[in-house]
Amino acid sequence: MDALWKSAAGKAAILLSFALLAALAGYVLYTRQQAAPLAYWLIGLLLASWALYALGYGLQRMVSAYQSLETRLGEVQKSVGALHQEYPALANHLDGMQRQVEQLLQREESDRLPTNPGDPAATASRSNDEIAYQTAAERYGMAYDSLEVDCIINDDGSAVVYRRIKVTATSQFAELDTFLYAPEPTSAGEPWELDPAFVEVRSLTAGQRIEVTDFKRESGRLSALLRIEPPLLSGESMTYEMRQKLPAAFYTIYLSPTEFDPEEDNFDYWGWTINRPTRKLHLRVYLPQGNVKPQDHNLQVRYASASDFPAQRAQYEERARANKVELQGPDGGRYILDLSVEYPVTGLIYVLRWLPPFRTIPLGPIKPSLPEKVSGAFVGIAPDLLVRVRDQLVLCGPFASEGALKAVFIDNRISPWRNDIPEGDSVKERVEVVMAFLFNQRHSTGQNGLVLFLRVLSERHKPGDACGDALAALAAELEQSLAQRQG
Numbered sequence: 001m002d003a004l005w006k007s008a009a010g011k012a013a014i015l016l017s018f019a020l021l022a023a024l025a026g027y028v029l030y031t032r033q034q035a036a037p038l039a040y041w042l043i044g045l046l047l048a049s050w051a052l053y054a055l056g057y058g059l060q061r062m063v064s065a066y067q068s069l070e071t072r073l074g075e076v077q078k079s080v081g082a083l084h085q086e087y088p089a090l091a092n093h094l095d096g097m098q099r100q101v102e103q104l105l106q107r108e109e110s111d112r113l114p115t116n117p118g119d120p121a122a123t124a125s126r127s128n129d130e131i132a133y134q135t136a137a138e139r140y141g142m143a144y145d146s147l148e149v150d151c152i153i154n155d156d157g158s159a160v161v162y163r164r165i166k167v168t169a170t171s172q173f174a175e176l177d178t179f180l181y182a183p184e185p186t187s188a189g190e191p192w193e194l195d196p197a198f199v200e201v202r203s204l205t206a207g208q209r210i211e212v213t214d215f216k217r218e219s220g221r222l223s224a225l226l227r228i229e230p231p232l233l234s235g236e237s238m239t240y241e242m243r244q245k246l247p248a249a250f251y252t253i254y255l256s257p258t259e260f261d262p263e264e265d266n267f268d269y270w271g272w273t274i275n276r277p278t279r280k281l282h283l284r285v286y287l288p289q290g291n292v293k294p295q296d297h298n299l300q301v302r303y304a305s306a307s308d309f310p311a312q313r314a315q316y317e318e319r320a321r322a323n324k325v326e327l328q329g330p331d332g333g334r335y336i337l338d339l340s341v342e343y344p345v346t347g348l349i350y351v352l353r354w355l356p357p358f359r360t361i362p363l364g365p366i367k368p369s370l371p372e373k374v375s376g377a378f379v380g381i382a383p384d385l386l387v388r389v390r391d392q393l394v395l396c397g398p399f400a401s402e403g404a405l406k407a408v409f410i411d412n413r414i415s416p417w418r419n420d421i422p423e424g425d426s427v428k429e430r431v432e433v434v435m436a437f438l439f440n441q442r443h444s445t446g447q448n449g450l451v452l453f454l455r456v457l458s459e460r461h462k463p464g465d466a467c468g469d470a471l472a473a474l475a476a477e478l479e480q481s482l483a484q485r486q487g
Contacts, residue, residue, distance in 0.1 A: 154288060
């Protein structure tokens with residue numbers, strides 16, 4: 001009707017039909033009984049035409065409405081199909097958001113609980129470490145909530161290294177490169193033959209998959225690329241395990257007295273480089289079965305070089321901060337070296353070191369005399385005591401470089417001799433000439449320079465640390481020996 005009225009012809013037809021109807025109606029009313037039958041037929045025809053037109057218009061509107069409804073239903077069906085396709089991704093995203101909220105609540109709760117309520121300084125330090133860790137994680141894009149690595153050594157000197165790592169994303173990522181142990185060449189200069197299945201990886205988080213996709217060896221370094229599916233989104237975490245085999249004879253099980261050379265460092269070692277923000281590091285070395293107890297053990301913390309290999313420079317402050325290495329067992333016939341460090345420092349290498357036991361007979365006294373060029377400087381002191389002082393300083397002292405040694409002399413008790421420290425060509429020679437120099441120095445208080453040096457070094461270690469305790473005991477023994485000599 002609207003379309004018909006909008007056209008000029010439609011308007012004319014409608015006006016004429018209304019005019020004709022009105023004229024016929026007037027004629028009938030005027031003539032009454034004398035009206036011709038034709039007028040009635042015309043009126044009926046006009047009314048029928050209008051009725052048919054209205055009926056057709058109504059049917060047309062109904063058809064149009066039905067077609068519009070059908071189109072809308074098709075669009076709704078498509079939208080429902082799209083929602084069905086997007087539902088798994090939406091569900092995963094909602095699960096990820098829920099895990100992120102739970103993690104934030106757990107971190108907030110852990111931050112509110114101090115490590116030791118009676119030690120405000122420790123609580124503040126932990127809080128600062130946690131803030132630094134979270135800041136580094138946000139900037140780096142990922143972090144390790146926990147890094148647990150176990151090295152299990154077998155009777156033939158081979159080893160299996162297990163890693164259990166919980167990684168948290170602070171930005172989306174799907175690949176993660178990881179360090180692998182690359183055995184050094186054999187004594188003949190040949191590289192170790194690696195088992196094709198020497199490394200395995202598996203996810204411990206439901207819904208997450210991880211696999212090794214590529215290996216890369218360069219400059220003596222071996223690494224692998226791990227692919228994670230689906231990618232970790234910001235705030236999501238996953239835990240995975242890795243297993244790597246190391247070949248036989250990789251580690252020394254025993255030493256014979258003829259193989260032991262006090263001039264050399266016969267310690268075996270195993271360590272880990274911190275190359276990502278890490279909240280907690282836990283290292284364990286399981287020595288071979290059969291109660292193979294090491295003669296000695298200690299912790300070294302070294303700077304990583306540009307190629308991630310251990311540099312010669314040691315980091316004594318961090319070694320003093322780190323928890324001491326515990327010798328546990330025997331458990332199931334194995335001794336275990338255990339190290340746990342909260343908030344380890346990125347760019348440092350934490351190294352567990354141990355001296356394998358002797359195969360048959362214990363070692364006798366280790367060279368009960370010092371070299372002739374320094375032996376005359378220690379008049380009246382038992383050679384055995386001096387040798388023990390020397391060996392302990394080689395093991396625990398800051399003699400890796402001249403700079404590290406001078407850094408210790410900032411202490412007021414020994415600072416007067418800072419600029420007179422003699423130099424040496426090796427760690428052992430540096431220890432011996434410094435001992436000889438300090439032994440013949442006296443502080444204004446009358447105390448012997450070597451005794452003061454040993455005490456300063458012992459106090460730089462954490463209470464209960466094996467090196468610190470040994471140095472303190474040697475300082476007391478040397479002081480007593482000096483007193484007896486003067487008496």
